[in-house]
Amino acid sequence: MGSGIFGIGVSALKVAQAGIDVTAHNIANANTPGYSRQEIVQAALLPQNTGSGFFGQGADVTAVKRIYSEFLGAQLTEARTRASNLSTQFDLATQISNLLGDSNGGLSTSLQDFFSAANAVADTPESIPARQALLGSSQSLGNRLQTLDGRMSEIRDGLNGQISNSVTLINSYAKQVAALNDTIVRAQAQSGQTQVPNDLLDQRDELINQLSQEIRVTSIKQPDGSMDVFIGNGQSLVIGTQTATLQAAASLTDQSALEVVYVNNGGVSRIQQSALQGGNLGGFLAFRSEVLDPAQNALGRIAIGIADTFNQQHQQGIDLNGALGGAFFNAGTPQVAASSNNVGNATLSAAIGDSGALTGADYELRFDGASYTLFNAATNVAVQSFTVAQLATPQVVSGTGITLQRTAGSVADATGDAWRIRPTATGARDFTLAITDPAAIAAGNPVRANTPLTNLGNATISQPQVTGGLPLDANLQQPITLTFGAPPNTYTATGTGAPVGPQPYTPGATITINGWSTQISGAPVAGDTFSVGPNSNASTDGGNMLKLAQLQTANTLANGTTSYQGAYGQLIAQVGSQTRELDVTSQAQTSMLAQITRAQQSESGVNLDEEAANLLKFQQAYQAAAKAMAIAQTMFDSLLQLGG
């Protein structure tokens, strides 16, 4: 019996000491990220059968287990990947939103200044200072557009760096997970698959949590203790101790944008970028394709719209020297990039056909072996198909505002060849002022009508307006004389480009000759004449500048549904609502993450008060065990004294 007491006492001491060890370990790791509290699993030893019953043999520690819920762990991983994804997107979108909505830095102020200056020229067309001020404010409008675009390009460049960093982190985490897999499998094997290395499992779970902050991963636990990790559409990142890597590489059709490619066993494969979701990396990619690209395109569309419509009207006027107006702004042109995987070397060119019909979307033209189909790059919806013969001449693509033309190269196109077309991507970047001479601003109307004093009737002629559009009629400024016949119900026009023979006269009807239109009303007398000719010396005529100034509120963009400012307001509202949505969902996700973290921590986290109580508990157990041994000692001594 005596040895039994000692044995039991020793086992109790060992259990209490193990308990104190584990408690101290918990206390030490109370603030270690990813640490799950541990406890000893204590069990009674096999009892000894005697004639008078089974006697217990003491206690033993069968395992040290970590308090960890797989379910909560998986929820936490998912919540983290979502939260980091949304907050990354929100932070980036806020930059764009601030950029566009800034009341001092946005486009609005520049647009207003520009049109104020245009109005000032319309008020005093002969004033060189007013014209110089218009050039100045046009210049600052261009600068503002370029600055906004430049800031977006900076953000795009910054994204490339962040994508690279994120890819590096992912690769590093994948390697660490693989290394831990190795260690864990060995450790488990050493214990004969009976015990698990709790701290290593915690470390690996924490690594996967950190990995999921970069990108959404799916992890599957294997029986040998290793963990396999998959990304995207099931591409394996870690299998046992093997890892694949991700790489940041230039996009096939856009050298300036980095994409994520997948490298496994030395083979490089492109993966669909939209499949890489969640985490920071998913956030970067989603922000670029859903916020940044559309915003930059929309800004480009406004720039191209301003340049195109302003130029068109400007070319219908005459400048201070009496010459017809030229281009006022230089506008950006569509960007076309052939995929670097193309077999053929045909060149595709795109041009703006109708600036009002531009959409702000990017497109991709793909060859399927027989014909070419244009797809919307974002939605992957087919827009229009063309045959080879059709594309040999410029083709208007309905609903896009662009025209496409393909020039065959020396190598024929192969199935799968593709070209990316970004109609408005550089619109804002390339928006510049085309004229520098204030006298070259075409403020005046190119033609004017005069009524001789000798007319006897009371018919009046309105000032002719250019209605033929561009290109201007070659005879626009040719002198034309309208002479009323007898009886004065007809008139005859003489001059280059005039209609032959007497024309019927209807008071108030529009008369169109040589690209200009006018109305004569009232009752003419036979022999009355009206003359229309070049508006020479017209220094104080601001007729064309009035029309230019009225473009401020004219609905010229988006198929004639909105003005410049309206389109910019739409852009602000679009980016603003995207940011707002990200803000709300990001906040919701953050609070959800907090809840799940709390739940997970309430299960696995270390409570120091609890550990203090445990310390006391094990200390008392230790003391009691020691007392049991002391009693055994006393009993033994008493026995010895009996013999003496």
Next chain:
Amino acid sequence: MRISTSTLFSEGVASMNQLQTSLARTQAQISTGRRILNPADDPAAAARATELNQADAANTQFAANRTAATNTLSLSESILGSVTSLLQDAQALTVQAGNATLNASDLRSIAGDLSGRLQELIGLANSTDGTGNFLFSGAQGRVQPFVETAAGVSYQGDDVQRLIQAPPRARSPAPIRVRTSSCASRTATARFKRRRIPPTRAAASSARGACWMPRNMPPTSTR
């Protein structure tokens, strides 16, 4: 429910962060005086605000346009006022010349007065707006509109009206054009010119331009 010690701290810190963010936002609102600091705060209102800003700027511009027109019109009006008193003077002289008791020397003196008035009138009709542009010459601000010829006075300007962009009517969304300045005044000047110095048909038709005149008043003076 168990609470882990680190949760106690991290939740406390998170709450403080949240409150500080709200505080910073409110302070930014106070210092800028704006409810919407970022379009994301209220996207629809932010877009509306930019439209209102534009409308505000356009109205300011229209006011400036109107001021410019008002200035030109008051200048024209004061010139027309001078023309009126000049006409009254001329009329008085003409009445005086009808007095049968006047001798040749008196009449010569009156003729001298009248031709002085004519010069004065031509001077007024060729008034400039202070920057060297003729008020009554239509589109050709640098061309002197009234030139004395052997046959009288010929008009070198044209029919073009100078227009400005003015605000839309209260309920009309689009800006409308208004006629300003020189049209009405030029009309009056022309009428006067035609009454006092009746050009012959040939002289009138040889004039390069003709002043716009109201068609409801037949040019009887040329007959």
